Amino acid sequence: MLDIRLYMAQRLSALIMVPLVIGHIAVMIYAVQGGLTVDEILSRTQGSFAWFLFYGSFVVAVSVHGAIGLRVISFEWLGLKGRSLTILSWIVFAGLLGLGGRAVFAVTSAGGGL
């Protein structure tokens, strides 16, 4: 079920997520402590390539990691296999990527996004 490619994809995406999760939590604490408003936050993130890179790579890593993890659970616990398992994995990946990408775009695009 899990060959070395999927195993490595999941481990490497976890590796990428570790500093990003810490950064994300740090940003949340900072924003709450200082009492930043939504406008103040958006004024810093919108149009910022650095924040786009930060949360963009976060979303890609989460999509890969979560899709493979749910793939294993669906196989072992729900008995899904073959094509239905592959389709489910891609749907989870695309869903996470789509939802996360939409949020990243909204927060970091120069015009305010969607």
Place this chain on the structure above:
Amino acid sequence: MMKRIGLLTSDTKMMTVSIWREEENDGRFEDYEVPARENQTVLDVVAYVQQHIDPTLSYRFACRVGMCGSCAMMVNGAPRWTCRTHVSKVVTDERLEVGPLRNLPVIKDLATDMDPFFEKWVAAEAVFHPSATRDDPMAAITPDDPMRIAASEAIECINCAVCYAACDVVENNPDYFGPAALNRAWSLVNDSRDAGQDARLAAVGSNGGCHNCHSQQGCVQYCPNELNPTLSIAGLKRETTKAMFRWSR
């Protein structure tokens, strides 16, 4: 249904053993009353039932001293080598339940079909590939060679399939090679005489390979020889990862 032999004296202490009886996929536990001897193994009890109560009971054993790996069964829900498992150590409320090994198809009663277990050894390339002929000199491997030490830790497997029966990944993933095959593959990865390392690392990195292990360590918990297949599998994960970066160069 309770079956009892009449040759025992009236003051012989008895106990009940439930034994799985199965033929052609129709199976159930049946109760037998056997002497509760102070010093007897689970295999002794099964042999008693077959010899004194029901000669049609099928089970497998050979050496009776924990070397051959033939007599593994589920005892009160846990996989055990029955020839070295004392009834007094595992009996609960005077009851003993003996079933066929988990995760393997039953042929009859307590005898399981071991083919899937051993086919996975071959699939995992847990097979020695010689790099020399009998005409070559003996390979010199010193006892303090790190690879020899790593191999030694994994080498005392008796192929009893207790770990295979203990593994929840095997239960949920029929493709998974299981702890024993991967442990053997790891001992061969550390065999400097072996000529099949690339094929082996490719095999243990394939669909049913080491990367499916969740490190739950059921195999470590129940291995009668106190081996650590989870550690071996971790070694395989490490070596396949290194090999992937080597191959991609």
